[in-house]
Amino acid sequence: MTRPTLSQQIRDGLLERIFSGEMTSGERLVETRIAAEFGTSQAPVREALRDLEGLGLVENRPRRGRTVVPFVEQTIREAYLVRAALEETATRLAMLSDSVPFARMEEDVTDMYRSATSGDMRAMGLASTRFHRQIIEASNNSLLRRAWEALQIEARTAIALMVIGPDLEQVADEHRELLDSLRAGDVDAACRHTRDHQWTYADLPHDAYGRPRNVS
Incomplete structure (x- = not known):
């Protein structure tokens, strides 16, 4: 597993301080x-x-330097919606060109279950990012890849895990189901699954089809 760089360790350490309230707006x-x-x-x-x-x-403001700004969960929602569009397109391109790296994605899912067992949230975030990057790379579309990387997926995944605090085994299960849908070979179904996966984390009151969530 790739070790985080020193700057990434510092970034994640500061992230934890911001979300814990140790560092204030x-x-x-x-x-x-x-x-x-x-x-x-x-x-x-x-x-x-x-x-x-x-x-x-x-x-970063003139004469004041860098300061912490209020955390706005809307930024997480927006990023996941953009991810949904990019990864849905990447999934279609990768499946149509028969270039989905199933073996490597299987390794990533295995790492996710290992991370869930040990309760290692950072390792889960890294494995999840690698899993999704596999599809982006397999699309063989450099512009799509640059747009995806510009979203700083690794850091945003870390943020989402800190804020949402999901059951890590469930996160691994969701990626197992996503990989299974890719293996099934139905392009449209896999694309829908990919899109829905990201929309779920956007935590909007409706899904990608305009249907309300959690209606009793």
Whole structure:
């Protein structure tokens, strides 16, 4: 399993502080102070803060420097809706070209179950990101891949897991079902499953077809 870079470790550490409330809205993020806390130089701290800016959790204002901004769950919803469109298209392209990497995706699902057993949320996020990246890569569409990577999927997955706090074994089960739908070979059904998978995490009051959720 690929070890996270130092900047990723710092980014995730700051993410946890933001979501736990340890870091509050408007709090200044001083590179030298953070570097000292993590025992590193300012370069990886600067990279981590840029990532957080891209995620909309930190802003950099003239004469004030970088500060924490209020967390808005809408940003998670928007990212999952865009992901749904990109991954549905990637799924169709990969299946039509018969390039779905089933063996590697199977390994990712195995890693997810291992992560669920150990309760390792970070490892679950990394395995999930790898799983979905397999389909994106298999689409052989460089523009689609760049658009997907621009969403900072790994970091946003980590955020979603922190905020939602799902049952990790259920997350692994969902990816097993998604892989099974790809193996079944029905392109339209697999595309629907891929789209629905992302829309579920968008946590909207309706699904991709306009049907209300949780109606009693």
